[in-house]
Amino acid sequence: MTLPATAQWDAIVVGTGPAGIGGATALAEAGLRVLAVDEAPSPGGQIWRGIETAPPSRAALLGPEYQAGHDPVARLRASPATLSFATALWRAEPDGTVWLRGAQGISRHQGRHLLLATGAMERPAPCPGWDHPGVTTAGGLQILLKREGLLPEGPLVLAGTGPLLYLYAAQCVAAGKHDVTLLDSCAPSAALSALAHLPRALTGHGPRYLAKGLGLLLALRRKGISHHLGVRGLRILSGTETALTVHCRIGGRDRHFPAAHVGLHEGVIPETHLSRALACAHVWSPRAQAFLPQRDPGLRSSLARVFVAGDAGGIGGAQSALFEGQLAACAILHSDGRIPDAEARRRMQALRREIAKHAAPRPFLDRWYRPRAEVLRPPDETLVCRCEEVSAGAIREALRSGAAGPNQIKAFLRSGMGPCQGRTCGPVLHALSAELLGRGPGETPVLTCRDPLRPVSVGEFAALDS
Amino acid sequence: MRFRRIDPAPSLAHQIHFEGTPIPFAEGDTVAGALLAAGIGTFRTTPVTGAPRAPYCLMGSCFDCLMRIDGAENRRACMTPASNGMRVERARGPRPAGEERMP
Structure with missing residues (x-):
C-alpha cells in the first residue's frame, strides 16, 4: 500500500x-x-x-x-x-x-x-574460507528452499551445530537429496553439561521439542546420512568457484570432504x-x-x-x-x-504460561548447542569482517597494540565499517575484545549501532529538506 | 554451486537480464534466487582484494550479495524481488564515485 x-x-x-x-x-x-x-x-x-x-x-x-x-x-x-x-x-x-x-x-x-x-x-560462524562463493549459512539455504523452492545440487556439507542444521538436513532428505554430510561441532562435554537442564526440559512443551529433535536425528540415520560428531578446526578451501573442500579434525584425525555447497550454522x-x-x-x-x-x-x-x-x-x-x-x-x-486491570492481569498470566511451556527446553538446548570457543574466537587466519576483509589476526594485533574495544578496532582497521554495518563481524569483535582485554563478555563494549540502519541515498536525504 | 527447482511446474515465463544474458525466474524469486538457479556463482568482487563473493545469509543481513540493479549500485540481490526486464550486473571491486544512484 x-x-x-x-x-x-x-x-x-x-x-x-x-x-x-x-x-x-x-x-x-x-x-x-x-x-x-x-x-x-x-x-x-x-x-x-x-x-x-x-x-x-x-x-x-x-x-x-x-x-x-x-x-x-x-x-x-x-x-x-x-x-x-x-x-x-x-x-x-x-x-x-x-x-x-x-x-x-x-x-x-x-x-x-x-x-x-x-x-x-544466525550467529556468525567464521572459519577460514567462509567467504568463498558456495559457502552460505544453513539458514540461508533453507530460505532458498522456502522462498524459491531451490535445493542445492552436488555434495552438501552442513557444518556447525544447532537444531536448524538437522532440520534443514532432514528437509533435504525429504526432497530426495541424500549426498549430505553433517559435520557436528558439538563437544561431548557440552552434551554432558546440558544434562543438568534435562529435568526442566521434560516439562511444558519440552518433550515435544525433544521428540522432534530425536525424530530428525533418527530420520537422518535411517537414510544413511553421514554424521560426524566432535568436529573441530573447520577450514574451507576453494579450488574453482564450484569446487570446495572442507577440512577438519575428527577424533584427532585430519579429514577432508569435497563439497559443491557448504552450509554453516552455530545457532541463532x-x-x-x-x-x-x-x-x-x-x-x-x-x-x-x-x-x-x-x-x-x-x-x-x-x-x-x-x-x-x-x-x-x-x-x-x-x-x-x-x-x-x-x-x-x-x-x-x-x-x-x-x-481493565483484572482482565489484563488474567490475559497476561495466561500468555506467560504458554510462553513458559515453550521456554522449558531452552536451557537444555542452549547448553547442548553452545558454540565452541573456536567459533566465537576464530584462529588468526580467519576473515572476521567480510565487508572490509579484516582477519582475526589483525584484530588481535590491534587489541594487543592498545585498542580499547570494538569501536576503536573499527576506527583502526575499518572492521565493522562496511555495508553490513558490523552485523556480521560485531559479535566476533566483541568476543575477541573480551578475550584479549581479559574481561567478562558482559563488561566488554559492543559496536555502536547508528542510523541509517539500511541504505538511503544522499539524494533521498537531501529531498527530506523540502 | 548449482541448485535445482523442486516445484513440479514452476512458471518461468519472465526474465531478468544478467550482464546481457536472459535469466528466467519464477514467482517469489529474488534476484539472488534467480541467479543461483541459473548457476551464477559470483555476484561481486570485493573492493579490497577483488575476491569473488556470492550470497551468504540470504536474508538481507550480510550485504555480501551487493549488485548493480537497474543502474543502482549496492543493491542486495537477496532482498530484491525479480521483475520482468530487470537489468542486473556484478559489482566489480570498488564502486566508481560520482555514478551512484538509487531508484
Missing part, C-alpha cells in the same frame, strides 16, 4: 514474523491504528518465508511447523492493521518516530508505541541492531552467549514507548514469539486503558 509522507499511529510494529504478526493482529483487532512494516515483500519472517506463494507440495515438504504459518498470516491480512512490505526502517527515535524507505521513497511516522519484532539472525542470536541504535538497555546472557534487550514482564524495554517481542528479545522459537507479540499487545492495550 502507499504510505503517506508522514502520519501518526497508535502503534508501529517493526517486522512481520510470528512476533510482529501476533502483536499487530491483536492491537489492530482491538481497535488501535496500527502500522506494520517489513523489509521483505511479504509477511511470515524467516520461519514462514514464502508462506503465501509456496505451492502445497513445497509447504508439505517443509513440514507442519511451516504450514502452521498459514493461519496467523491470513489473520494479519484480514485485520485492520495497515501493512507496508518492502519497507525498510532506517532510523527510529525514542519518542516513537520512525523513518522508512519504501517504493515511494522516504516517509516519517510516529507511533505512540513501538513494537520491535525484528527476529533473529537476537537481531538487536534496532534496539541498540535506540539505546535500549541490554544485558549479557551467558546462556544465550548474546546481549538481550532488558524487558519488563510486559515486554517493555528500558524506553517507555518501546516494546520488544519474539526472538529479538531472546530466542524462544516461532510459537513462543506469536504469544510474545500478543503479550506485548496486551501490555500496550492495558497501558492505554483499553483493558
Whole structure:
C-alpha cells in the first residue's frame, strides 16, 4: 500500500514474523491504528518465508511447523492493521518516530508505541574460507528452499551445530537429496553439561521439542546420512568457484570432504541492531552467549514507548514469539486503558504460561548447542569482517597494540565499517575484545549501532529538506 | 554451486537480464534466487582484494550479495524481488564515485 509522507499511529510494529504478526493482529483487532512494516515483500519472517506463494507440495515438504504459518498470516491480512512490505526502517527515535524507505521513497511516522519484532539472525560462524562463493549459512539455504523452492545440487556439507542444521538436513532428505554430510561441532562435554537442564526440559512443551529433535536425528540415520560428531578446526578451501573442500579434525584425525555447497550454522542470536541504535538497555546472557534487550514482564524495554517481542528479545522459537507479540499487545492495550486491570492481569498470566511451556527446553538446548570457543574466537587466519576483509589476526594485533574495544578496532582497521554495518563481524569483535582485554563478555563494549540502519541515498536525504 | 527447482511446474515465463544474458525466474524469486538457479556463482568482487563473493545469509543481513540493479549500485540481490526486464550486473571491486544512484 502507499504510505503517506508522514502520519501518526497508535502503534508501529517493526517486522512481520510470528512476533510482529501476533502483536499487530491483536492491537489492530482491538481497535488501535496500527502500522506494520517489513523489509521483505511479504509477511511470515524467516520461519514462514514464502508462506503465501509456496505451492502445497513445497509447504508439505517443509513440514507442519511451516504450514502452521498459514493461519496467523491470513489473520494479519484480514485485520485492520495497515501493512507496508518492502519497507525498510532506517532510523527510529525514542519518542516513537520512525523513518522508512519504501517504493515511494522516504516517509516519517510516529507511533505512540513501538513494537520491535525484528527476529533473529544466525550467529556468525567464521572459519577460514567462509567467504568463498558456495559457502552460505544453513539458514540461508533453507530460505532458498522456502522462498524459491531451490535445493542445492552436488555434495552438501552442513557444518556447525544447532537444531536448524538437522532440520534443514532432514528437509533435504525429504526432497530426495541424500549426498549430505553433517559435520557436528558439538563437544561431548557440552552434551554432558546440558544434562543438568534435562529435568526442566521434560516439562511444558519440552518433550515435544525433544521428540522432534530425536525424530530428525533418527530420520537422518535411517537414510544413511553421514554424521560426524566432535568436529573441530573447520577450514574451507576453494579450488574453482564450484569446487570446495572442507577440512577438519575428527577424533584427532585430519579429514577432508569435497563439497559443491557448504552450509554453516552455530545457532541463532537476537537481531538487536534496532534496539541498540535506540539505546535500549541490554544485558549479557551467558546462556544465550548474546546481549538481550532488558524487558519488563510486559515486554517493555528500558524506553517507555518501546516494546520488544519474539526472538529479538531472546530466542524462544516461532510459537513462543506469536504469544510474545500478543503479550506485548496486551501490555500496550492495558497501558492505554483499553483493558481493565483484572482482565489484563488474567490475559497476561495466561500468555506467560504458554510462553513458559515453550521456554522449558531452552536451557537444555542452549547448553547442548553452545558454540565452541573456536567459533566465537576464530584462529588468526580467519576473515572476521567480510565487508572490509579484516582477519582475526589483525584484530588481535590491534587489541594487543592498545585498542580499547570494538569501536576503536573499527576506527583502526575499518572492521565493522562496511555495508553490513558490523552485523556480521560485531559479535566476533566483541568476543575477541573480551578475550584479549581479559574481561567478562558482559563488561566488554559492543559496536555502536547508528542510523541509517539500511541504505538511503544522499539524494533521498537531501529531498527530506523540502 | 548449482541448485535445482523442486516445484513440479514452476512458471518461468519472465526474465531478468544478467550482464546481457536472459535469466528466467519464477514467482517469489529474488534476484539472488534467480541467479543461483541459473548457476551464477559470483555476484561481486570485493573492493579490497577483488575476491569473488556470492550470497551468504540470504536474508538481507550480510550485504555480501551487493549488485548493480537497474543502474543502482549496492543493491542486495537477496532482498530484491525479480521483475520482468530487470537489468542486473556484478559489482566489480570498488564502486566508481560520482555514478551512484538509487531508484
